[in-house]
Amino acid sequence: MESKTANFTHIDANTNYPTMVDVSDxxxxxxxAVAQSIVVLGDEIMALLSGNDIHTKKGPVFQTAIIAGTMAAKKTADLIPLCxxxxxxxxKVDICINETREVVIMCTAVITSKTGVEMEALTGASIAALTIYDMCKAxxxxxxxxxxxLIQKTGGKSDYQTQ
Structure with missing residues (x-):
């Protein structure tokens, strides 16, 4: 009888326990990898947009989010147990306002390695979005x-891109 978890890369096929993927071979x-987060800020907050940022008592929102996203991507393995x-x-974290006045965060992660960087890009984009929330909630x-x-990934076994 084949294990139902045989297709899950983070489950040991013999024990059914969580495991880190062996990338040694x-x-x-x-x-x-490129990941995207979209944040919709209400009109009250968007009215504070000046140039390319929103300035608060805590500092420039988008610049702070870029730093937070970068720091978070570097800490992904500390946050997600089997990474x-x-x-x-x-x-690289980029933030812009799109045509429908949404905040678009793009996080690109690059490495030359045996394993991919999708989780790092997703973590960076997510934490940048949460930082924007935190700085604007007042x-x-x-x-x-x-x-x-995830918008795109290249390298490794297969490439991926959203349509």
Whole structure:
């Protein structure tokens, strides 16, 4: 009888216990992942947008979120139990306002390694979004972190890109 968990990479097929994926036999390749989070800020908060940022008593919101997203991506293995600790080669967090006045956060993670950086990119985008929420909540709680998703990954066994 085949185990129902045989297709889950983080479950040991013999014991059904959680396990870190063994990457020791994988090839080292350049791996890149891009993740996106979208934050919808209410009109009261968006009215505070000046230039490319919102300035608060806590400081510039988007600049602070960029730093927080970068720091979080580097700490992914400390936050998600079965992630490999990685020596990231690059993290880039970009924040812009789209045509429907949503805050779009793009986090790109790059490494030359045996394992991918999707979780690092997703963590960076997520924490940047949470930082925006934290810094803006004093003005209004009319804030929605609408979605966080993987946009693209390259390197490793397969590539992926959203349609």
């Amino acid at each position: 994988k090839q080292i390749t350049k791996r890149t 490999h600790p990685l020596a990231l080669e690059n993290i 003005f209004s709680h009319d804030i929605v972190i609408k979605e966080t998703k």
